[in-house]
Amino acid sequence: MVKLPDWFSFMKVRLSYTSVGTAYNMYITREIYEYNDQTNQYNTLLLYPNRNLQPELTNSYEAGFNMRFFKGALNLDATYYKSNTLHQTFVANVPSTSGYNGVYVQAGNVQNTGVELSLGYNNKWNGFSWSSNVTFSYNENKVKKLADGITNPVTGEAIFMPYLDKATLGSTGSPIVRLTEGGSMGDIYVNRDWKRNENGYVLLDPKTFLPSMVDTEYKKAGSLLPKTHAGWRNSFSYKGATLNILFSGRFGGLVVSNTQAILDRYGVSKASAGVREAGGVSISNINVSAKDYLNAVAAGTGQGAHYIYDASNIRLGEVSLEYAIPKKWVSNIADVTIGLVANNLAMIYCKAPFDPELVASASNTFYTGVDYFMQPSLRNLGFSLKLQF
């Protein structure tokens, strides 16, 4: 074996491969008459029947190592992973002249590759100890393949699926989540913009001198998915007292705020006050009043890219102070630890008008990063008492 230097105390290498199947949704294999409780009517399934379905499959590789140096004072843990999810069940659009709404097809290849790193240091000086841990993770999500070009099992025709729309983040005119080959699962597209002249300048109505919004081609505005997450935890201990401080951050990705749009339109947000106090907005040297401007950009739940924000944020995630009461003070009955705990204490950097880490929907994978009058995120201030016998 190789002789490692003295400061290299430990190393472990790991490698794994897993393949996990997931069932498709219940009931889709059976012919049923669907009852619509709004109209009190029955319909057959409006999806073209596909009798050849298989479970979704996720194959993942993971490689990593764990190293310790200086007798464990410094440790490094690194992981690289790559997973591919195959045979996803899509509903492909079919032209309505086929008589159906869609068809189940199983195709696709969604790939996640990423790195997770953790670097820790801990040491003791007499009664004082310090431990510090930095974590970093990076994930890249890529839709390598949708069902475009896959042959329909019934008719033998190639399926046309250059993209797949999964969610509208608000009402008509707000951004949508659209999957494309080569894109990610969180790509958002917008199709509303100012009415412009051939030189790209915003066009004002010749009579009313007001700008207006028009439908455009769908343009990619970015992705909802974060690029990296990072965290930094510090613990200081001295004679039974421990102070923990955690900073955490998320970098990259976008969020959408419908709330901001609606508040702007009603003129009750801070942003709308800003526009009003500035005397409106100047477009092509013509002043458009705050009301007219906001009525245009904030129509519905916000038009086009006007209510998309950078989701990057850094926060003071946790601060806690604990004190272990010496056992003899309580007649050696128990280990008693008292503490003050505070979570989500302060936002150090945030450009979005709401906490971008809040998740709106627990059931829809794609309806994330959008705020429609969500509860604000909680700040917890607590007191803890631990007894250990």
Added chain:
Amino acid sequence: MKQYNFKRIRTTLSICSLLLLASCIGDFENFNTHPTNPAPDDMTAPERVGTLFPSLLYLMHNYQENDNQMIEQMIGNQYGGYMATTNNWQGTNYGTFNPSAGWMEYPFNKLFSGFYANYFKIKDITGGKGYIYAWANIVRVGVMLRVTDTYGPVPYSKMGEGQLAVVYDDMQTVYHNMIQDLDNSIASLTAFLGENQGKANPMAEFDLIYRGNFSKWIKFANSLKLRMAIRIAAVDTDYAKEVMVQAIAGGTIESNVDNAFLPTTDNPYYKAAIDWGDLAINAVLSTYMNGYADPRCPVYMTKTGVGTYIGVRMGINNINKQIYSMSALFSKPNFTTGSPLLVFCAAETQFLKAEAALQGWIAGGEAQAGAYYLKGINTSMEQHEVTAGAYTTTVTYPGAYSDPISGITVGISNISVPWNDVDAAANTRLAKIITQKWLANYPLGFESWCDFRRTGYPQIFSAQDNLSTDGSMGTIDNSIFSATTYNSRLVRRLPYPVSEYNGNPVNVANAVSTMLGGPDKGSTNLWWAKKQ
């Protein structure tokens, strides 16, 4: 010792997994059975086909609140001059001729996929024969006529052959195939009635219109034939005349007891007008009815706070919903939550016959046309339980409309009610027939929009603001009425869905280049609506 342990563990594991496996398979059927939605095996034979009919019937006049708003209110009733929308939404509206692409494909996709999946199932179960299939085919014509008259050439004759990308038929082929389907259905239902005299119809509980009285469905089918014959009278004259003769001989809907209505318990017009504030009476309708002192006016629309009847003009850019949705200022469609939805009324038959007589297809010519005209008016009055009084003899004109908020004024030609008060310019006999047909057919907006496109009547106000562009539905001719001419063309059709261009590109492109006779825009005339 170790070896033994290992074996025992393995055995135990195997037994456990076998048990797990067994229980999984045993319950699979149960797990995979939907808790509320029935499978075909759970139903009796009549239920298996019958339960699919109500949703098909409602495609002849959409009931579901969003479907009704997106199809009947925004398009049919607005372009047909009965109603106007009062919500600005995203500023992209039918009234201002700039609806979004998603809105314009909605009726097409809704009616096609809403109809055919169920229809294929019915065809599958019935084997494509018998009285139930015949009934489904009458409904098919009732639904698909709305689609072809809105978009133009559509797939019809090649539907149900298993392809996802279906070939289109030109409108003449669609019409001829539809008439053929109606003829086959009439023959099949006639045979069924002959063989089953006095027996209860197993479809009665699913037939929301006639409760299983299939002799009335034969009248309905003949009435559809008559409606279609008159529509194509100018472009396919010999064939149309033949169809008309057959339809009238076969027996049409002549009396109000045979009127086709779909029941509601949650009327979508009421909901949109009263609960949502999205819908008002169209200024065209209130202007005509005020001008004629029409006795049906209080039946059709609500009174404003000052006791008048006044509608909203179509196509007000940036409409202020708070103001234009106030029932104190503007009239609303006068429906209750339980008002039924019109599919075909006896008065329409009379006006169709009047038009046929006017062009010499029915013996008696103009005098006979006048008799049908009067009968049409009286049948409509009877349907709405009002008396005509001096309505048919008083010479009055609709006059002009002035928006009470903006003061913008618009007018229509002098068209009066009495049959013999005519002039050569606008107040023609045809103008009278279509205008009165329009007043009787409320709220069957799609029919009135068809008549407007075919004949120029009823005269409908141009949109106050025309926001049409080449990009959306195309540039729309919104020329304003003047005292001497009235030639607004307005919207002639809707463009084909984006979903067809994506999913059925070859066939839709072929339909546009070889069948439509113009670009795929809202300004292109349909086959039967060419300018004459």
